Amino acid sequence: MSLLHLEGVTRTVERPDEEPLTILHGIDLEVDSGDRISVVGRSGSGKSTLLNILGLLDAPSTGRIAIHDRDVRTLSSAHRDRLRGSEIGFIFQQFNLLPGRTALENVMTPLLYAHGASFWRRESIARAMLERVGLGHRLDSKPDRLSGGEQQRVAIARSLVRGPRLILADEPTGALDLETGEAVMSMIDEVATDTGAALVTITHDPAIAARATRHYRLIAGRLFEGAEMTDDAAETPTVAVAP
Numbered sequence: 001m002s003l004l005h006l007e008g009v010t011r012t013v014e015r016p017d018e019e020p021l022t023i024l025h026g027i028d029l030e031v032d033s034g035d036r037i038s039v040v041g042r043s044g045s046g047k048s049t050l051l052n053i054l055g056l057l058d059a060p061s062t063g064r065i066a067i068h069d070r071d072v073r074t075l076s077s078a079h080r081d082r083l084r085g086s087e088i089g090f091i092f093q094q095f096n097l098l099p100g101r102t103a104l105e106n107v108m109t110p111l112l113y114a115h116g117a118s119f120w121r122r123e124s125i126a127r128a129m130l131e132r133v134g135l136g137h138r139l140d141s142k143p144d145r146l147s148g149g150e151q152q153r154v155a156i157a158r159s160l161v162r163g164p165r166l167i168l169a170d171e172p173t174g175a176l177d178l179e180t181g182e183a184v185m186s187m188i189d190e191v192a193t194d195t196g197a198a199l200v201t202i203t204h205d206p207a208i209a210a211r212a213t214r215h216y217r218l219i220a221g222r223l224f225e226g227a228e229m230t231d232d233a234a235e236t237p238t239v240a241v242a243p
């Protein structure tokens, strides 16, 4: 059973006073448990748009997306939201932490929506997750007292605290220096390995992309497999083989 399966996915957006814009063309992608996938591509190539579709935040305009072999269109929006909450963890370049809340409170937030967890249970799960990312000593710190790398680790703990099967990371190290970025990526990798989750990472950084085992490049909304392909190579007509 595949975790996530995209078939012929396109995404077209309406624009006021302009022709509709097709951002993604004919995307086929299968994601299985334990996969490590990287997606690189120029700014504007459609990476975040693709990630939003993988995360069930946006629907394809045409084509099909299935999660655990169920066509997402057949799910009610409430069911889809529940699945997203329990199965998918998002990590963004901007940490998006709640500013007035402590690290522990931030990590507890997603557990509010998990059924059957008492306050104390939620607190102990969140505490363990913060310890897991090396922040057991900063539980009561608010984001403005944490470094960028620490804030990203809190954000990672919050994304992963419900044990998602799929981790989607959009430029997770974009706001961090090289060394902190490497440490943060290792942490995401480790948690994904421990839990058997799949990890899809969007990045501009070749060193981060190299950590993946399947490499893709988006070029003007089309997805190409392979690490070696460059944007320029794919733009010459003889190499551009996408439908």
Ligand SMILES: Nc1ncnc2c1ncn2[C@@H]1O[C@H](COP(=O)(O)OP(=O)(O)OP(=O)(O)O)[C@@H](O)[C@H]1O
Pocket (backbone or CB within 6 Å): 013, 014, 015, 021, 023, 041, 042, 043, 044, 045, 046, 047, 048, 049, 050
């Ligand atoms: N809702 C929208 N309406 C109009 N245009 C959009 C919309 N969403 C995205 N776009 C356009 O689609 C293209 C792809 O956007 P997207 O955010 O997916 O790019 P990206 O590859 O993530 O770029 P970056 O590396 O800069 O984050 C861009 O040209 C963007 O301006």
Ligand SMILES: [Mg+2]
Pocket (backbone or CB within 6 Å): 047, 048, 049, 170
């Ligand atoms: Mg983007």
